[in-house]
Amino acid sequence: xxxxxxxxxxxxxxxxxxxxxxxxxxxxxxxxxxxxxxxxxxxxxxxxxxxxxxxxxxxxxxxxxxxxxxxxxxxxxxxxxxxxxxxxxxxxxxxxxxxxxxxxxxxxxxxxxxxxxxxxxxxxxxxxxxxxxxxxxxxxxxxxxxxxxxxxxxxxxxxxxxxxxxxxxxxxxxxxxxxxxxxxxxxxxxxxxxxxxxxxxxxxxxxxxxxxxxxxxxxxxxxxxxxxxxxxxxxxxxxxxxxxxxxxxxxxxxxxxxxxxxxxxxxxxxxxxxxxxxxxxxxxxxxxxxxxxxxxxxxxxxxxxxxxxxxxxxxxxxxxxxxxxxxxxxxxxxxxxxxxxxxxx
Amino acid sequence: xxxxxxxxxxxxxxxxxxxxxxxxxxxxxxxxxxxxxxxxxxxxxxxxxxxxxxxxxxxxxxxxxxxxxxxxxxxxxxxxxxxxxxxxxxxxxxxxxxxxxxxxxxxxxxxxxxxxxxxxxxxxxxxxxxxxxxxxxxxxxxxxxxxxxxxxxxxxxxxxxxxxxxxxxxxxxxxxxxxxxxxxxxxxxxxxxxxxxxxxxxxxxxxxxxxxxxxxxxxxxxxxxxxxxxxxxxxxxxxxxxxxxxxxxxxxxxxxxxxxxxxxxxxxxxxxxxxxxxxxxxxxxxxxxxxxxxxxxxxxxxxxxxxxxxxxxxxxxxxxxxxxxxxxxxxxxxxxxxxxxxxxx
Numbered sequence: 231x232x233x234x235x236x237x238x239x240x241x242x243x244x245x246x247x248x249x250x251x252x253x254x255x256x257x258x259x260x261x262x263x264x265x266x267x268x269x270x271x272x273x274x275x276x277x278x279x280x281x282x283x284x285x286x287x288x289x290x291x292x293x294x295x296x297x298x299x300x301x302x303x304x305x306x307x308x309x310x311x312x313x314x315x316x317x318x319x320x321x322x323x324x325x326x327x328x329x330x331x332x333x334x335x336x337x338x339x340x341x342x343x344x345x346x347x348x349x350x351x352x353x354x355x356x357x358x359x360x361x362x363x364x365x366x367x368x369x370x371x372x373x374x375x376x377x378x379x380x381x382x383x384x385x386x387x388x389x390x391x392x393x394x395x396x397x398x399x400x401x402x403x404x405x406x407x408x409x410x411x412x413x414x415x416x417x418x419x420x421x422x423x424x425x426x427x428x429x430x431x432x433x434x435x436x437x438x439x440x441x442x443x444x445x446x447x448x449x450x451x452x453x454x455x456x457x458x459x460x461x462x463x464x465x466x467x468x469x470x471x472x473x474x475x476x477x478x479x480x481x482x483x484x485x486x487x488x489x490x491x492x493x494x495x496x497x498x499x500x501x502x503x504x505x506x507x508x509x510x511x512x513x514x515x516x517x518x519x520x521x522x523x524x525x526x527x528x529x530x531x532x533x534x535x536x537x538x539x540x541x542x543x544x545x546x547x548x549x550x551x552x553x554x555x556x557x558x559x560x561x562x563x564x565x566x567x568x569x570x571x572x573x574x575x
Numbered sequence: 576x577x578x579x580x581x582x583x584x585x586x587x588x589x590x591x592x593x594x595x596x597x598x599x600x601x602x603x604x605x606x607x608x609x610x611x612x613x614x615x616x617x618x619x620x621x622x623x624x625x626x627x628x629x630x631x632x633x634x635x636x637x638x639x640x641x642x643x644x645x646x647x648x649x650x651x652x653x654x655x656x657x658x659x660x661x662x663x664x665x666x667x668x669x670x671x672x673x674x675x676x677x678x679x680x681x682x683x684x685x686x687x688x689x690x691x692x693x694x695x696x697x698x699x700x701x702x703x704x705x706x707x708x709x710x711x712x713x714x715x716x717x718x719x720x721x722x723x724x725x726x727x728x729x730x731x732x733x734x735x736x737x738x739x740x741x742x743x744x745x746x747x748x749x750x751x752x753x754x755x756x757x758x759x760x761x762x763x764x765x766x767x768x769x770x771x772x773x774x775x776x777x778x779x780x781x782x783x784x785x786x787x788x789x790x791x792x793x794x795x796x797x798x799x800x801x802x803x804x805x806x807x808x809x810x811x812x813x814x815x816x817x818x819x820x821x822x823x824x825x826x827x828x829x830x831x832x833x834x835x836x837x838x839x840x841x842x843x844x845x846x847x848x849x850x851x852x853x854x855x856x857x858x859x860x861x862x863x864x865x866x867x868x869x870x871x872x873x874x875x876x877x878x879x880x881x882x883x884x885x886x887x888x889x890x891x892x893x894x895x896x897x898x899x900x901x902x903x904x905x906x907x908x909x910x911x912x913x914x915x916x917x918x919x920x
Contacts, residue, residue, distance in 0.1 A: 428849035503818045506797070
C-alpha cells in the first residue's frame with residue numbers, strides 16, 4: 231500500500247478504467263420491483279497519466295458526471311474495473327477507500343451547495359486533514375493557511391463563513407479543500423460552469439497553475455467545448471453513456487471523425503461576429519433518446535444524418551478509423567468544422 | 576437612420592433590501608431600431624435583465640423603485656402608462672421569451688390551451704376553430720413535430736427544447752413589434768441551442784420584430800446581434816456595431832471580457848482574466864465603477880472621482896464610457912482575425 235502514496239512521476243499512468251458500466255434501477259409498484267434500467271455509463275475505458283488532463287465533454291444526461299463519480303467510487307460500478315496506481319480498487323470497502331481518497335479528490339460545480347454553510351472556511355479546509363489525523367500535531371493550522379494562500383484567498387478571512395464569499399472565491403475554497411490531502415488526481419466536475427466569464431478565467435488559470443506546480447492529474451467534466459479545449463490535453467466525447475471519440479485535443483478539434491463530435495463543435499459559438507454565415511452549423515434533429523431505452527446498435531443513429539441499417543444492428547467499436555485517433559462510427563469520416571488558427575499559418 | 580421603435584432614456588432602478596439600497600440600474604439609455612437585433616451583454620448583477628423588466632413594469636414596487644427614466648414606444652412613454660394599458664402592450668406589441676420555459680408555462684394547462692389564451696386575450700373576434708388552427712400553425716412554424724397532437728399535451732410532456740419552441744410560438748402569436756429574449760438558450764444543451772437559434776431567426780424573419788437579446792454569452796451575441804450594448808454595474812459601458820465592438824473594443828471591461836474567454840479554435844497557455852470581483856451594487860465605487868479592476872487607471876485620479884459619460888469612441892456609432900478610451904486605439908481583440916483565417920478545410 232505504500233506505493234499508493236508515493237507521488238507518481240509526470241507521465242506515469244495512475245488511473246486505468248476498463249469497461250466501466252453503471253446502471254441505475256428503475257423501480258415501480260408496491261414491491262418496488264425493478265422494471266428497467268437507466269444505462270448511465272456503458273462500457274467506458276480510458277487511462278489517465280500524472281500531470282495530464284482528460285476532458286470529458288457531452289450534453290446533460292450523457293453520463294459524464296456519473297462516470298466520474300463511479301471512477302472515484304462515490305458510486306458503485308455495475309461492471310468494469312478501476313485501477314488506481316496499479317491497485318484494483320473496484321471492490322474496495324469504504325474503509326479501504328478512505329486511504330485511496332487521500333489521492334483522488336473532487337471539486338464540484340456548485341460552490342454554493344458543496345460547502346457546509348455552518349462551518350468557517352478554515353474548518354472546511356481543515357476537515358479532510360482532521361479526518362485523516364493530519365491536523366493536530368502535524369502543523370494543520372499552518373497547512374490550512376498555506377492552502378488558502380495557494381488558491382488566492384487571504385488566510386485572515388479564514389474565520390468567515392461561505393456566504394460571505396462570492397461564487398469565484400467559494401470555488402477557490404472548494405479547490406483548497408480538495409488539495410488539503412495533497413492528492414495526485416482531481417475530478418473537476420463542471421468546475422467553472424456556475425461562474426461569470428471574468429471570474430471563470432481566474433479559476434481556470436488557478437487550476438492550470440496548480441497542475442503545473444504539483445503535477446496533478448485532472449479528470450475534467452464539462453459541457454463547454456471551449457473550456458475543455460483550454461484545459462485538457464486529451465478529450466473524450468460522450469453520448470448516451472458511451473465515448474464516441476477520444477484523442478489529443480488538437481486532433482479531436484481539428485480532425486473530428488464522429489458525426490456527433492462534428493455537430494457539437496459546429497454548434498459551439500465562437501465570439502467573432504465576422505464568422506456569421508461563414509461557419510457551417512450542423513443542426514441535429516430531435517432530442518437525446520432516454521437512457522432507459524437507448525437505441526440499438528449505435529446510440530447516436532436516431533439523430534444521425536449518416537445512419538444506415540448497419541447502425542441499428544451493430545454497436546460500433548471505439549477504434550482508429552478515418553482519423554488519427556479512435557472514434558465509434560461505422561461511417562467515420564474527417565470533417566473540419568472549427569476554423570483553426572494554425573491552418574492559416 | 577430610421578426612427579427607433581423603442582427609445583429608453585436615463586433609466587434608474589433601486590431595490591430596497593435589508594442590507595441596504597441596491598442600485599441595480601444607474602442611468603441606462605438605448606435605442607432599438609426596426610428589424611434589428613440588439614444584444615445586451617453583461618455578467619450577473621450588471622443590470623441587463625432588470626433594465627428590461629423595469630421597462631415592462633415587471634419589477635415589484637416595493638422593493639423596487641424606478642427613480643427616473645422614459646421609454647418611448649408607439650408614441651407613448653410606457654413607464655408612465657396605466658397598468659391595464661401596459662398589459663395589452665405586453666404580449667401583444669412587446670413579447671418575451673425567458674430562460675426557463677418551465678416556469679413561464681403553467682403546468683396544469685395544455686400547451687394548446689395556453690397558446691390559445693395568449694391569442695384570445697388580444698383577438699376577441701376570433702372563434703375557437705380559428706384559434707386552434709392558428710395554434711397548430713404556430714407550433715409548426717417553430718418546428719414542433721406532430722403539432723396537431725402535441726397541442727393537447729402538458730408542458731411536462733415537452734422536452735426543454737420543445738418547451739422553448741412553444742414559448743417562441745407564444746411570443747410570435749400576436750405579431751409583436753418587439754421581441755425580448757432573456758437568456759433564451761442558457762438552460763439548453765449546445766445542439767438544442769443550435770435548433771432554437773434557427774427557430775428564433777426564422778420567427779424574427781417572419782414577423783420582422785425588432786429584438787432585444789439579453790445574455791451573458793458573448794458567443795451567442797456574436798452569432799445573433801447587429802448591435803450590442805455592454806453593461807457593468809448598472810451602466811452601459813460600451814455600445815456599437817457588433818463587429819466593431821468585438822474586434823476593436825474601446826472599453827477596458829469589454830477588452831477584459833473578450834480576453835477572459837477560452838478559445839474553441841486555438842490553444843492558449845494562459846487566459847487573461849479581469850482581476851478582482853464585480854462591485855457590490857450597494858456600495859458602488861465612486862467615479863468609474865470599473866476602476867478597481869481596470870488596467871488603465873494606474874495613477875489616475877479622475878477614474879476614482881468622475882463617472883465617465885458614454886461618448887463617441889472609435890469608428891461609426893461606437894461609444895465608450897471610459898475616460899481614456901482613446902488609449903485603446905489600435906487594440907484588436909483576440910477574436911478579430913478568426914474569420915479571416917477561415918475554416919481549415
